[in-house]
Amino acid sequence: MNRKLVSPDIAALAALAALAALAALAACGSSRTTPTAELKSGLEQVAGCDDLVARLRARAIGDMNALLDANLQAALGMGFGSSTGGVPMPMPTASPPGTATPTTTDGAATHSDTNVQVPGVDEPDLVKTDGAFAYVVADGRLQILDVWPAAETRRVATLPIEGTPTKLLLRGDRAVVFSSLAGDPGPGPLPAMGLPAMPAVVYGGGECTYGYECVPQGDGRPAKLTFVDVADPAAPRVVRELTFSGTLLAARRIDSAVHAVVSSGERVVSGLEFWPALSGGESAAQIRAAFEALRSANRARIEAAGADVFLPTVRDARGGAVEAGVLGGCGSYWASAEGKGNGTLSVVSLDVAGDGPLHAVTAVGRPGFVYVSPSTLYVAAPVGERWVWNAPVGAETTAIHAFTLRGGAEPGADYAGSGAVRGRPLSSFSFDERDGALRVATTTGHAPSPDARSAVTVLRPASGGLAEVGRVDGLAPGEDIRAVRFDDARGFVVTFKKTDPLFALDLADPAAPRVAGELVVPGFSTYMQLMDPAHLLTLGYDADDQGGFAWFQGLQLQIFDVADLASPSLAWREVVGTRGSSSGAATDHLAFNYFAPKDLLAIPLTICTGGTGGWTTGDVTFSGLGVWRVTVAGGFQKLGGVDHRPAASPGSYSGACASWWTNPNTVVQRSVFLEDFVLSLTREELRVQDTRALGTDLARVDLTAL
Helix, strand or coil, rough: CCCCCCCCCCCCCCCHHHHHHHHCCCCCEECCCCCCCCCCCCCCCCCCCCHHHHHHHHHHHHHHHHHHHHHHHHHHCCCCCCCCCCCCCCCCCCCCCCCCCCCCCCCCCCCCCCCCCCCECCCCEEEEEEEEEEEEEECEEEEEEEECCHHHHEEEEEEEECCCEEEEEEECEEEEEEEEECCCCCCCCCCCCCCCCCCCCCCCCCCCCCCCCCCCCCCCEEEEEEEECCCCCCCCCEEEEEECCCCEEEEEEEEEEEEEEEEEECCCCCCCCCCCCCCCEHHHHHHHHHHHHHHHHHHHHHCCCCCHHHHCEEEECCCCEEEEEECCCHHHHCCCCCCCCEEEEEEEECCCCCCCCCEEEEEECCCCCCEEEEEEEEEEECCCCCCCCCCHHHEEEHHHHEEEEECCCCCEEEEEEEEEEEEEECCHHHHHEEEEEEHHHHHHCCCCCCCCCCEEEEEEECEEEEEEEEEEECCCCCEEEEEEEEEEEEEEEEEEEEEEEEEEECCCCCCEEEEEEEEEEEEEEEEEEEECCCCEEEEEEEEECCCCEEEEEEEEEEEEECCCCCCCCEEEEECCCCCCCEEEECCCCHCCCEEECEEEEEEEEEEEEEECCCCCCCCCEEEEEEEEECCCEEEEEEEEEEECCCCCCCCCCCCCCCCCCCCCCCCCCCEEEEEEEEEECCEEEEEEEEEECCCCEEEEEEEECC
16 A cells, blocks of 8 residues: 655644654553653744755755665665676655535525534635535636525526635635646655655645645645635626735634745755766765765755745735735744754735735745634644654654734734544544643554554643643554544544444543543445534444455445444444445545434545455446435435436446546535535536425536537
8 A cells, every 4th residue: 555755844843853752551441641752842933034044955955865865775785886896776765514504585585505614713725605606617617506496506607716726615696716727746855866756646636635745835836715706796807816825734714814824845956866876886985975976066056046036935916916926924933952954834814805915924844734713723744754654653743833813903823732543534624622732643653463452632822832641542452543523522533443433522631541442344435424412423334344354345324323432333224336436525525414403414426336356346336416305203214316337338438437446436525405405516517406306407517518
């Protein structure tokens, strides 16, 4: 299985070095208060542009030296400088809940919203609606559709967006469209042995939303934010454009404040070389001399590089005026005294209307998962050998950087402190904040290794950092986390190797989190959502236990009764299809649409039938949007689906049932409920059907038509 090799993170501080020497994890269900890592000073503010460039240049030199040293040792150890000679093949070394919303009488009385993780913290998505109009990014444009009455859905306007629009936010008469600009991806980690840096592993491409095999780092292309006035939906108007040299990592909207995280990858000076031309007959001394010559030449190139190579920039265009320069000014930068790496993470904030100043605060470091509460934004970045498959257990560490958020007329963010936890998070759902305490679920090691296990760590602000105050660890030795959901004083964690242990956690006392109950059922969940305080609705995969391992089978919908934390139980279970079936909602919560007012659930589906264990998969019998009525009393009632297979296509097609479980193969991207109607969205079209009589299109919009 592929894994990403990454460079050290900004918070690889001296305190983190002690992680590898920590005592063995305590038994499952125990509580720990000994800090995993405590970053009391975290980052320090950079004095100015000269100081910042000097730091980044020094870090680039340090990273270059480290890679040359590693490659030199590899050269000496692979036959160079010995009597055997030979030229080895270069090998890379480690590189540096939808709810009902009332609308006006001009729109649907109720409609589903974006399935956000945190109530009150909106997330960008492919589609937004106010019940009367739907705003969609598709085919390189912002497309506005009149969707009420639903059966008369039609497009009323399109607005070309520079680059590739990927998502949008909407509030009132303003939309913010996020796009990636064309051109070469931004600089990545310094390459080893002259090979290109390894990208994040995301099977099938796309955004990293479920980190089982990837670390979020954006698409590497310059990000653009386009602010659009949609007061007249038939005549959208651009009011402001922000273009960044870095890539978009994540964004959130809290009331009228938009906060976006922009990542500028490791800065690479052009012309650097990391492997000399060797014939294979050189002595060890000659090899060392060749590497030293490269070191001197590389250092000279780095020292000669201008400030523009290292600093992130922004271009701000509004009202006919254009301003460009260093993002946020050099006084808003933070860095660790002992950290490595010279990439940057910027939290940029401004009002959704596009008015007022742009505020930015920047930390020198690597990207990772972003979690946002109503008051704080957290970036969780890997440290050290975070994604090396055979890395020592103690080497897997996640640094967490906190930024307090400000709203009002001039939104902003301020660096608040840093901390660290052992292991790696799975997604943004691995994090949750309650009463100022941050809870973090992580896995150390990889299943089926017996050293693999998971923990939930509680951190609180202390002395300018984030200090551990409690931990429950040793969860499910030999397994890894597949789903997490926090709910106030409760937490739910699903791990997997052959079966699905659902751990119910009591987190009422931050200093003494504990496992309250456990339930083992077949398969595993990848996404969990509360239907009500007593019931969890989950999506994942069925599994066939083979003794030492398990074959993944069809999709699995479940309802768990969690009213009694000590005795969670399975209330309902629905298996969809056989091996090879998949859903985009299994790894992207934005595709999961549970509409509580109507007891409706819609998820993208590729249903395969006839698949068995091993590598045998079945044939596609459905590709579209599946719709259920879901109740605690009656479980899952399949209402049907919106089929998006081409009319002329055969019943099955090659490859659709052969995707890996983390790479769902579903054509539908999103859905929207308008009262009893459902809108099903793909990259090319939007279809409208009545959930009371699924199977017939009431309206259809070709999103590729001009």
